[in-house]
Amino acid sequence: MSLPLLSDTSPRLARVLTNGTTVFVVGLLCVLVLAMLPSAVSAVASDGSVKAASQQGLFKDDSQDCMRCHWMETMAYRDRETRKIVNLSIDTEAYSHSVHFELACSDCHARGYAHYPHRSSSADEDLQCVSCHEQHQDEGAPNLIGLEHEYEKSVHVTEDVEDFSCFSCHNAHTFKPAGGREPIAEVVERTNGVCLSCHEDLLTPVPKGHEWLPRPQAHWNAVRCLDCHTPVEGRVPERPSHNVLAAAESNQLCVECHTKGSELLSQLYNYRAEQEREQKGFFSRALYNESYIVGMSRNSLLDWISLIVIFLTLLGVAAHGYARYRAYRKREVSQ
Amino acid sequence: MTALYLYPIWLRLWHWVNALLFLTLIVTGVSMHYSLHWLVSFDTAVPVHNTCGVLLTFSWLAFVAGNIWGGNGKHYLINIRTLPQALIAQTRYYLHGIFVAAPHPFHVSAEHKLNALQSLSYIGVMFGLMPILILSGWSFLFSTALPETLFGVGTVWIIAMVHLATSWMLALFLIVHVYIITTGETPTTNLKAMITGWHKERSSG
Structure with a gap:
């Protein structure tokens, strides 16, 4: 724009x-x-993501029956076995902005909900993201098989974490890919929030296992956990790898980011820079691009040579000036 | 007392806008490069550096336009035949003559306001280093549009090194430039000329 x-x-x-x-x-x-005026420019450029009510899954007939109850924020129950509160409310606002906004409730929750109150066995439905996406590929559902392969190698699977599934990290009712106008800092905060919702022991000023990392909070505000805790090889720009590495295998080399390659960061930051340029336009994006990483342009040899040359030049200039001043004083005295 | 009107208002405006952009770019660039948070915080330095870089591009284009249409270009035309002699004379003056109150080998006139060393270094800076600096800067801004590698090395890194080396050379130029302008008839003769536009000397040249 x-x-x-x-x-x-x-x-x-x-x-x-x-x-x-x-x-x-x-x-x-x-x-x-x-x-x-980057914001003014971008405001014009971005699409108003307000969708027509007729397209929204929650407004379809049978969904309206469900939402008569499930819209309530307090809709929840306490599980008899785990004694945990199970939240059953659906955030309509978040749902209408999620990738699944077109789906009616019954598109996924097909069986066992005809009667009220629902039977407890209804909750045992075995929802499969990967196979469902495969079935609906023609309708634009992205193929998740690659993700599944990555996920199967991840520490969450190899360590047999109890009850771990797609839904441990992703809420299908609110899920939307990183993008749009969300600033990088918010993407980072949101994705890291997913990790930290389970890994609560890391919510300390110097998180366990991260003692080696200088300025951990500064890093956590700018980098996703996934940027270090997934393999460097085989990254694609659109999404982080689902092969979450164990602590010992994660990247700890500072130079992976703070050097010429910047491989760890290139994923999120390069992708975003491209995406945002499309949305915000050439100039505002160029000025506000966030792809500069401290140290990327550092080269100790060049740094030293240039500092020495600058110092010598300053010295030379100062000496020349001093000699001029001395010569001038001498002339004044002799006159 | 002679007075020559050497620097029209557009040229002086350009010069000082350029100087301001240059200083801002150096301060923000240095704080980014060495991550000197106390100098300028990183979050401020990056957009300010980018903005000033874009503005510097326009300033440079304005300089080129001013040289083509504003008549200033004649000062950058080198006389190849007299150049070596003039260079030697000028260098000798700075290394020796200046200390013994020898006469200045170059006399400022409306037709020739730059001595041989000046015109040569200004040509190198404005038509050599500046385009490299500007192009490498823009390549940074649009690094995602560039190929991943160039000759087997990361493109962004090559650009970073070119940008860095050029900026160091321009910083050197700035130091020498600021000093050399004090070598006029009095230390402030040339500075005043760039402010008022008038080059004033006691003795006629």
């Missing part, structure tokens, strides 16, 4: 070109104004 904006101003620029004295001021001001 910023490109049309720029071309709007160019006829004015062209007129001003005839007046040599003001062309620079006007030109610079245009860019400055452009740079100051």
